[in-house]
Amino acid sequence: MTAKITVQSVTKTFALGKDTFTALDQVSLDIADNEFITVVGPSGCGKSTLMNILAGLEEPTAGRALVDGVPVSGPGPERGVIFQQYALFPWLTVRKNVEFGLKTAGVGKAERRERAQHFIDLVGLGDFADALPKMLSGGMRQRCAIARAYAVNPSILLMDEPFGALDALTRVKLQEQLLDTWSQEQRTVLFITHDVDEAVFLANRVIVMAARPGRIYDVVEVDLPYPRSEDFRLSPEFADLRNRVWHSVYHQDGRTAAPVAARP
Amino acid sequence: MAVISDQTARGAKPRDRAGGRTRARAVGLPLLLNAVSVGLGIAVWWALALAGLKLPTPPEVVTQAITLIGNGTLGKDVLASLTRVLIGFALGTAAAVPVGFLMGWYAVVRGLVEPWIQFFRTVPPLAIIPLAIVLMGIGEAPKIFVIFLAAFLACVISTFQGVVNVDRTLINAARVLGAKDAGIFARVVVPASTPFILVGMRVGLGSAWATLVAAELIAAQQGLGFRMQNAQLYYDLPTIFVGLISIGILGLLMDRILLVAERKLTGWQERR
Numbered sequence: 001m002t003a004k005i006t007v008q009s010v011t012k013t014f015a016l017g018k019d020t021f022t023a024l025d026q027v028s029l030d031i032a033d034n035e036f037i038t039v040v041g042p043s044g045c046g047k048s049t050l051m052n053i054l055a056g057l058e059e060p061t062a063g064r065a066l067v068d069g070v071p072v073s074g075p076g077p078e079r080g081v082i083f084q085q086y087a088l089f090p091w092l093t094v095r096k097n098v099e100f101g102l103k104t105a106g107v108g109k110a111e112r113r114e115r116a117q118h119f120i121d122l123v124g125l126g127d128f129a130d131a132l133p134k135m136l137s138g139g140m141r142q143r144c145a146i147a148r149a150y151a152v153n154p155s156i157l158l159m160d161e162p163f164g165a166l167d168a169l170t171r172v173k174l175q176e177q178l179l180d181t182w183s184q185e186q187r188t189v190l191f192i193t194h195d196v197d198e199a200v201f202l203a204n205r206v207i208v209m210a211a212r213p214g215r216i217y218d219v220v221e222v223d224l225p226y227p228r229s230e231d232f233r234l235s236p237e238f239a240d241l242r243n244r245v246w247h248s249v250y251h252q253d254g255r256t257a258a259p260v261a262a263r264p
Numbered sequence: 265m266a267v268i269s270d271q272t273a274r275g276a277k278p279r280d281r282a283g284g285r286t287r288a289r290a291v292g293l294p295l296l297l298n299a300v301s302v303g304l305g306i307a308v309w310w311a312l313a314l315a316g317l318k319l320p321t322p323p324e325v326v327t328q329a330i331t332l333i334g335n336g337t338l339g340k341d342v343l344a345s346l347t348r349v350l351i352g353f354a355l356g357t358a359a360a361v362p363v364g365f366l367m368g369w370y371a372v373v374r375g376l377v378e379p380w381i382q383f384f385r386t387v388p389p390l391a392i393i394p395l396a397i398v399l400m401g402i403g404e405a406p407k408i409f410v411i412f413l414a415a416f417l418a419c420v421i422s423t424f425q426g427v428v429n430v431d432r433t434l435i436n437a438a439r440v441l442g443a444k445d446a447g448i449f450a451r452v453v454v455p456a457s458t459p460f461i462l463v464g465m466r467v468g469l470g471s472a473w474a475t476l477v478a479a480e481l482i483a484a485q486q487g488l489g490f491r492m493q494n495a496q497l498y499y500d501l502p503t504i505f506v507g508l509i510s511i512g513i514l515g516l517l518m519d520r521i522l523l524v525a526e527r528k529l530t531g532w533q534e535r536r
Binding site (some may be wrong): 044054056057074075076077078080081083087088089090091092100103104105132133134148152 | 265431432434437438439440441442443447451452455457458530531532533534
């Protein structure tokens with residue numbers, strides 16, 4: 001079975017004055033269709049760089065990234081991206097933001113409106129379809145961004161610390177809501193975070209990365225069923241996994257994990 | 265839905281939420297202060313005129329204004345000056361916006377155009393007048409040209425800054441949603457730089473007015489600047505005052521119009 005996403009020995013270096021900084025060092029990773037992967041790691045471990053490479057916003061220095069067996073060259077509508085800073089177009093209403101990608105794709109007005117409405121309702125922004133982003137709270141803005149990414153019907157969602165700027169309570173709500181949305185509209189998700197709880201709560205598999213050089217340090221399987229809710233968050237299984245990931249993130253030695261294969 | 269509640273707390277500006285009475289009071293007080301200030305200013309002027317300074321008194325200026333309006337002079341002058349300012353300003357802005365966009369978007373254009381813009385920015389448009397007269401004669405062309413130049417230079421820099429300052433994340437967001445260069449330009453760069461362009465237009469309008477009077481010193485037959493220059497020869501202070509006040513009021517009115525346009529077009533911005 002070919003993996004949905006394949007990362008083959010991807011290395012990314014940046015020039016830092018005279019030195020080079022290795023953001024990613026020989027990272028290999030396979031992700032299966034409809035997997036929910038979270039990537040967690042200390043800052044500087046290259047997790048955002050990995051996402052940008054998959055999004056087609058950056059190019060690897062060496063190695064390559066494939067989606068459906070095809071090398072990534074630039075952004076594409078099959079990969080939706082959700083940014084930490086929401087990146088909503090502030091001059092467009094929620095509806096127009098969600099319709100943006102559909103308009104780019106040349107979808108007709110009536111269909112555009114209908115599909116946008118579907119995802120606006122799905123993320124619970126129905127009453128705010130005609131509001132400008134400045135009227136929305138941080139959580140609502142991110143839900144709008146999620147609807148916008150979903151609207152172009154990507155098979156992959158790349159999420160770069162999407163809930164990083166939100167307060168703890170809103171975060172938890174949005175995590176549950178994201179899983180809810182994801183269970184209704186299954187996609188392959190690569191979700192970047194620096195929050196261990198969030199990583200374990202959402203994922204099929206947690207990829208732990210290490211910094212200097214950026215590499216995959218550990219992979220933790222979260223073999224627990226969806227739907228997940230508060231009960232799961234408070235369960236001993238969750239606590240065990242959380243401890244394991246926590247330990248991996250905060251007590252790193254010099255090792256590197258073997259290349260990560262997709263789950264069978 | 266729980267998140268809705270923080271919308272009212274965060275989203276709506278206090279001004280929008282304020283009830284009619286508080287709002288009326290909030291607007292009414294500054295207006296009252298403005299009126300008091302204007303009244304005081306006129307009183308001081310009047311006092312100074314009576315105290316023996318060589319100033320015309322307010323009634324003299326009002327009488328002169330009525331005379332100038334009555335015989336049509338003021339109307340013609342205002343029309344002539346406004347026409348020049350508006351044509352110069354419109355041409356300047358119309359040229360500045362595309363040039364600013366091209367400079368911000370293409371490094372090559374920026375490299376080619378920037379030295380000239382920076383150079384002419386350091387030369388006051390008024391200093392171009394002698395050259396403009398020699399090259400363009402003494403008709404309307406040199407007057408409009410210097411006004412055009414003043415408006416253009418003010419607006420082009422601001423537009424350029426606007427394009428350069430467009431948030432990279434918004435451009436990336438458009439790219440991952442499938443937009444190509446042309447689409448990103450039209451649907452992200454243009455709206456995102458609108459606030460900068462409008463600020464540039466307001467500054468440009470200020471420069472255009474500031475240049476007008478001097479431009480009308482070039483063998484004009486009518487216009488507020490010409491009228492004042494003419495009045496100076498005859499020691500006609502009331503007419504000079506009428507001219508000054510007219511220029512001030514017209515400038516203020518045009519700025520207000522642009523301000524309203526700005527509010528309408530850039531209301532999506534989060535203001536602090």
